[in-house]
Amino acid sequence: MKAGKKETKPKTVSYGKYGYLFIAPFFIVYLVFSLWPLINTFYYSMFEYTTRNLRTTITFTGLQNYLNVLGIADGEQGYFLKYLGNTLRLWLLNFVPQILLSLLAAAWLTNNRAKLKARGFYKVVLYMPNIITAASISLLFCALLSKYGPIMSTLRSLGWISQNADIMMSKWGTGISISMIQVWMWYGNTMLLLIAGIIGISPDIYEAAELDGATGRQQFFSITLPLLKPVMLYVLVTSAIGGLQLFDIPALFNVGQGTGYVGGPNDTSTTVTMYIMRLHNTDTGRAAAVSVLLFICTLIISLIFFRVMQTSDAYGGGGKKKKGGKRHGK
Amino acid sequence: MKKRKVLAMLLAFAMTFSLAACGSSGGNDDQANSDADTESGSDEDAIPDNEITGDPSAKDAFVVWAWNTDFTTLQDLLVEKYPDLKDRLVFVNCGGSSYYQDKIDALLDDPSNELYPDMMLLEVGYVQKYVQSDYLMSLKDLGITDADTADQFSYNIELGSDKDGVQKASFWQATPGCIQIRADLAEKYLGTTDQAELEKTFSSWDSILEAARKVNDASGGKVKLFSGYDDLKYIFLNGARTVGWYDDNDVIQMDPAMEEYMEYSKTLYDEDLTFNTTMWGTDWAALKDGDGEKSEACIAFAGCPWYTYWSLTDTWDKNTILVDAPVQFYWGGTGLAATAKCADTDVAAEIIKSCTCDKDFMTSIYKANGDFVNNQKAISDIVANNLKGASTFSLYGDQNIPEFFSTRGQNVDVSLVTAEDMTINETLFPAAVTAYATGESDKDTAIKDFKAAVHDTYSYLKVE
Numbered sequence: 001m002k003a004g005k006k007e008t009k010p011k012t013v014s015y016g017k018y019g020y021l022f023i024a025p026f027f028i029v030y031l032v033f034s035l036w037p038l039i040n041t042f043y044y045s046m047f048e049y050t051t052r053n054l055r056t057t058i059t060f061t062g063l064q065n066y067l068n069v070l071g072i073a074d075g076e077q078g079y080f081l082k083y084l085g086n087t088l089r090l091w092l093l094n095f096v097p098q099i100l101l102s103l104l105a106a107a108w109l110t111n112n113r114a115k116l117k118a119r120g121f122y123k124v125v126l127y128m129p130n131i132i133t134a135a136s137i138s139l140l141f142c143a144l145l146s147k148y149g150p151i152m153s154t155l156r157s158l159g160w161i162s163q164n165a166d167i168m169m170s171k172w173g174t175g176i177s178i179s180m181i182q183v184w185m186w187y188g189n190t191m192l193l194l195i196a197g198i199i200g201i202s203p204d205i206y207e208a209a210e211l212d213g214a215t216g217r218q219q220f221f222s223i224t225l226p227l228l229k230p231v232m233l234y235v236l237v238t239s240a241i242g243g244l245q246l247f248d249i250p251a252l253f254n255v256g257q258g259t260g261y262v263g264g265p266n267d268t269s270t271t272v273t274m275y276i277m278r279l280h281n282t283d284t285g286r287a288a289a290v291s292v293l294l295f296i297c298t299l300i301i302s303l304i305f306f307r308v309m310q311t312s313d314a315y316g317g318g319g320k321k322k323k324g325g326k327r328h329g330k
Numbered sequence: 331m332k333k334r335k336v337l338a339m340l341l342a343f344a345m346t347f348s349l350a351a352c353g354s355s356g357g358n359d360d361q362a363n364s365d366a367d368t369e370s371g372s373d374e375d376a377i378p379d380n381e382i383t384g385d386p387s388a389k390d391a392f393v394v395w396a397w398n399t400d401f402t403t404l405q406d407l408l409v410e411k412y413p414d415l416k417d418r419l420v421f422v423n424c425g426g427s428s429y430y431q432d433k434i435d436a437l438l439d440d441p442s443n444e445l446y447p448d449m450m451l452l453e454v455g456y457v458q459k460y461v462q463s464d465y466l467m468s469l470k471d472l473g474i475t476d477a478d479t480a481d482q483f484s485y486n487i488e489l490g491s492d493k494d495g496v497q498k499a500s501f502w503q504a505t506p507g508c509i510q511i512r513a514d515l516a517e518k519y520l521g522t523t524d525q526a527e528l529e530k531t532f533s534s535w536d537s538i539l540e541a542a543r544k545v546n547d548a549s550g551g552k553v554k555l556f557s558g559y560d561d562l563k564y565i566f567l568n569g570a571r572t573v574g575w576y577d578d579n580d581v582i583q584m585d586p587a588m589e590e591y592m593e594y595s596k597t598l599y600d601e602d603l604t605f606n607t608t609m610w611g612t613d614w615a616a617l618k619d620g621d622g623e624k625s626e627a628c629i630a631f632a633g634c635p636w637y638t639y640w641s642l643t644d645t646w647d648k649n650t651i652l653v654d655a656p657v658q659f660y661w662g663g664t665g666l667a668a669t670a671k672c673a674d675t676d677v678a679a680e681i682i683k684s685c686t687c688d689k690d691f692m693t694s695i696y697k698a699n700g701d702f703v704n705n706q707k708a709i710s711d712i713v714a715n716n717l718k719g720a721s722t723f724s725l726y727g728d729q730n731i732p733e734f735f736s737t738r739g740q741n742v743d744v745s746l747v748t749a750e751d752m753t754i755n756e757t758l759f760p761a762a763v764t765a766y767a768t769g770e771s772d773k774d775t776a777i778k779d780f781k782a783a784v785h786d787t788y789s790y791l792k793v794e
Binding site: 048050052053054055075076077079142143146147148149166169171261262264265266267278279281282283286 | 431432435438458459460462463464465605606607611612613616617625626749757758761764765768770771779782783785786787788789790793
């Protein structure tokens with residue numbers, strides 16, 4: 001903002017103000033569509049909304065909504081903690097296989113020795129599942145995995161199982177199914193990020209290693225992996241933030257089961273955002289309180305990761321002073 | 331340097347905030363691996379667009395809201411009767427019953443919106459919520475008298491009236507329940523296709539259980555009596571209840587009949603007597619057409635008029651026997667109601683009168699789509715003259731759909747229905763039943779969880 005005033009000095013022409021102009025749209029959009037709703041959510045969470053037969057009464061309750069959803073208040077169940085547990089379980093089940101799979105695919109597709117043909121084609125194919133809408137994917141998998149669906153029937157006719165198993169009736173069956181759909185949908189995306197990270201690593205290092213007689217495996221574990229740390233952390237942060245807000249696949253997977261926003265079986269695959277959706281109509285205040293708690297969790301996780309990222313950068317980038325900017329990649 | 335750091339921090343925060351606040355405003359989460367941007371994406375995927383026919387911006391538009399296309403048959407008949415409605419009627423199909431209340435509730439406070447409903451369709455599961463509110467106009471205010479509605483089934487009048495007995499919603503369908511039996515499989519596994527014999531088998535829960543065991547043993551598990559214990563939920567929920575979900579002090583209460591349903595489900599589950607499907611699921615639908623040898627099949631489905639002529643597959647054509655469930659229940663049904671700020675009460679009155687009071691018009695509805703109409707005179711007319719609906723679907727032997735249901739409508743009892751029934755009956759309670767039946771929770775825990783869930787959804791209902 002000061003840039004504008006400095007312009008009165010005739011000799012130096014400052015283009016600084018244009019920079020502010022260019023970044024202004026983001027901040028304006030952010031203030032109106034993100035920050036304002038966020039502050040409002042805090043405000044709403046202080047009120048109790050009771051809608052009965054379409055008549056709504058709003059009363060100020062302070063922090064009561066928080067006490068309620070955390071199960072601290074008398075006679076209330078801590079649904080938030082329960083659903084947060086569900087969400088984290090689904091996220092872990094999804095993230096670990098996803099990062100391994102992506103890493104493997106990224107390593108293969110960037111390996112210069114393998115001289116894989118048609119890499120672009122493979123990248124497109126692996127990314128493909130991400131293009132399909134979540135709704136279609138959920139319904140598709142619901143049908144595939146159902147008790148008398150094609151997968152069970154095939155397994156049974158092959159004689160591998162004696163009884164059709166109902167995956168949707170088991171907590172881990174449902175959890176793993178949902179997580180595997182997530183993996184299948186998102187590993188292509190993660191792979192692209194990792195490929196970008198691997199390409200950013202200087203080829204000199206590999207060349208030197210090769211001259212020293214390092215095997216492909218050694219190169220991967222001693223060069224690629226350590227230098228990929230910043231990108232991995234970025235993937236981890238974004239995935240954790242997204243994972244906490246996991247909504248579409250579990251919700252639609254369960255809608256296919258006819259249970260709405262109660263994730264079967266026995267409420268074990270209900271995520272926090274499904275809970276928010278369930279509440280928003282009947283009790284805006286409590287939905288807001290859950291949103292705020294989710295926000296706080298996200299914030300904490302992000303801050304921890306950012307902190308870790310900063311320290312790891314100092315080592316990952318090599319030099320301590322000038323190469324700090326290296327993580328922006330090339 | 332400092333400034334840049336501050337800016338970097340700000341951007342970092344902005345990114346977290348915008349992700350956390352689930353608004354994908356900046357471009358920064360585009361490349362994020364995360365599922366973060368799916369939040370906004372899924373809304374588009376999950377909630378279908380309204381399908382609007384007609385021009386809502388016209389000055390004299392008369393807007394009717396529904397969650398499926400059932401009304402279009404009525405609309406065609408109405409336009410035939412009142413040609414000037416042709417250009418005025420605007421029909422909004424919200425795309426599914428799960429989204430209906432959300433979408434319409436947002437509009438009710440906004441009469442200036444061009445899509446503000448002048449008339450809405452209401453399903454039994456939530457009709458009471460609207461009837462007890464101030465958003466509907468009473469039939470009296472529309473000029474429809476008790477004499478006009480005299481031929482309606484009395485349970486439907488009760489469903490459409492508020493606690494002071496003022497009728498606001500008027501139904502065109504009546505929906506007494508039944509059990510539908512597949513004749514070829516009944517012959518094979520129950521040893522009879524005689525309606526009176528089968529009626530006896532399905533007259534009590536004990537004899538049903540016995541039959542279920544018999545079928546399961548005889549077929550080696552390839553054929554079961556029912557598809558799932560979920561299939562029995564409407565019989566219990568809409569027929570067997572002895573108390574409502576909460577008492578006069580808004581304390582949630584557990585009906586002994588509902589506990590009985592939980593026990594019954596557990597027995598069916600433990601002895602593997604059903605395929606444990608949920609209604610409207612893929613497996614559930616597929617089981618209708620199984621042959622019982624190569625593929626699994628089941629003999630009986632809970633049903634009601636619209637179900638029988640509309641949802642049974644070709645396998646069941648000339649192959650369906652209707653019998654009574656152990657208790658008389660009802661399932662579904664759609665009412666019409668004019669909103670308080672309805673733009674043209676004369677048109678609303680014409681539509682409601684024709685569709686829900688006029689014997690001849692309602693007979694023509696039956697002829698057009700086979701609906702079991704909510705008019706006892708029309709029904710006795712249809713039965714006496716053996717009138718045919720549009721559907722070619724027919725029952726086994728000489729049984730006849732309107733005739734079977736004509737005597738069942740009077741026995742339906744809806745005095746225990748509450749405004750919260752749809753969510754409780756279709757989401758919260760089935761979850762408790764499943765938790766108990768499959769052994770995930772013991773009964774006390776399942777009931778405790780259920781009550782907590784009801785309280786969580788409707789905070790004004792209390793757990794004692």
